[in-house]
Amino acid sequence: MKTMLTIAGSDSSGGAGIQADIKTATALGVFATSAITAITAQNTTGVQAIFDLDGDIVAEEIRSVLTDISPDAVKIGMVSSPEIIKIIGEALAGYKGPVVLDPVMVATSGSPLLRDEAMESLKTVLFPLATLLTPNIPEAELLTDMKIESAADQEKAAKALYDAYGASVLVKGGHGTGRAADVFYDGNIHIFEKPMLDNPNTHGTGCTLSSAIASYLALGLDEAKAVEEAKNYVYDAIADGLDLGRGRGPINHMVRRNK
Ligand SMILES: Nc1ncnc2c1ncn2[C@@H]1O[C@H](COP(=O)(O)OP(=O)(O)O)[C@@H](O)[C@H]1O
Numbered sequence: 001m002k003t004m005l006t007i008a009g010s011d012s013s014g015g016a017g018i019q020a021d022i023k024t025a026t027a028l029g030v031f032a033t034s035a036i037t038a039i040t041a042q043n044t045t046g047v048q049a050i051f052d053l054d055g056d057i058v059a060e061e062i063r064s065v066l067t068d069i070s071p072d073a074v075k076i077g078m079v080s081s082p083e084i085i086k087i088i089g090e091a092l093a094g095y096k097g098p099v100v101l102d103p104v105m106v107a108t109s110g111s112p113l114l115r116d117e118a119m120e121s122l123k124t125v126l127f128p129l130a131t132l133l134t135p136n137i138p139e140a141e142l143l144t145d146m147k148i149e150s151a152a153d154q155e156k157a158a159k160a161l162y163d164a165y166g167a168s169v170l171v172k173g174g175h176g177t178g179r180a181a182d183v184f185y186d187g188n189i190h191i192f193e194k195p196m197l198d199n200p201n202t203h204g205t206g207c208t209l210s211s212a213i214a215s216y217l218a219l220g221l222d223e224a225k226a227v228e229e230a231k232n233y234v235y236d237a238i239a240d241g242l243d244l245g246r247g248r249g250p251i252n253h254m255v256r257r258n259k
């Protein structure tokens with residue numbers, strides 16, 4: 001059985017964070033292990049509270065998994081404080097497998113999930129450990145100081161981040177206008193495009209995409225193929241539409257089982 005480790009925050013509503021990652025890996029036939037960085041009280045209308053876990057327990061969670069199960073891929077999601085970032089950097093230092101880093105900054109509801117003072121450590125400590133970065137458009141704009149208004153701009157941002165950090169880069173297009181075009185750069189440009197689905201229930205798409213990429217990498221796919229298959233999975237999960245809660249509901253991880 002192939003395994004992955006997700007290092008991320010808990011989402012009480014089950015749509016994003018650790019919960020989305022475990023559902024995704026399980027749906028794709030990969031055994032998920034986890035290190036929880038923060039607990040969020042969250043639902044489909046927004047984030048009500050955030051509690052960062054103590055750095056020592058995050059370090060222990062990661063070490064417990066790495067020294068025993070040796071995951072085939074790692075995904076990193078919400079890592080809100082500089083202290084936790086430093087500890088993750090130290091705990092992953094000897095890890096040789098693929099590391100997919102989703103630079104989660106702000107939930108789509110508008111709540112910050114990364115503290116302002118943590119941005120610099122995210123870039124200096126964790127980006128160099130990552131083999132694949134998955135910013136959305138607002139995150140890529142902040143990271144590159146560029147305005148992104150087209151797939152051509154996504155391409156420029158992906159190349160700039162690749163040059164700066166030496167990792168492959170997927171600039172996701174869910175916040176764009178027109179088609180949902182995700183631009184991937186690994187030294188060559190790959191564009192993965194789908195129609196933009198008219199469904200407000202997209203909570204957790206970014207977490208799901210990054211954990212699906214990590215799962216497909218654990219299964220042995222190359223990066224570009226893992227990104228393509230992960231996008232297909234997210235697209236099907238949005239298309240299969242759930243309508244839970246009063247706000248922006250989650251996507252449907254049972255989609256493959258329903259077919
Ligand atoms: N309405 C939609 N229709 C089709 N694909 C979407 C839609 N919204 C997001 N996606 C896809 O979901 C994935 C996550 O993208 P995005 O929403 O940009 O990330 P995040 O959740 O981190 O903000 C991408 O593959 C994107 O193209």
Ligand SMILES: Cc1ncc(COP(=O)(O)OP(=O)(O)O)c(N)n1
Nearest residue numbers: 009016017107108203204205206207
């Ligand atoms: C605990 C936690 N981690 C990450 C997110 C962000 O999820 P994402 O899939 O990037 O996007 P939205 O669901 O916010 O649209 C989160 N909300 N909670």
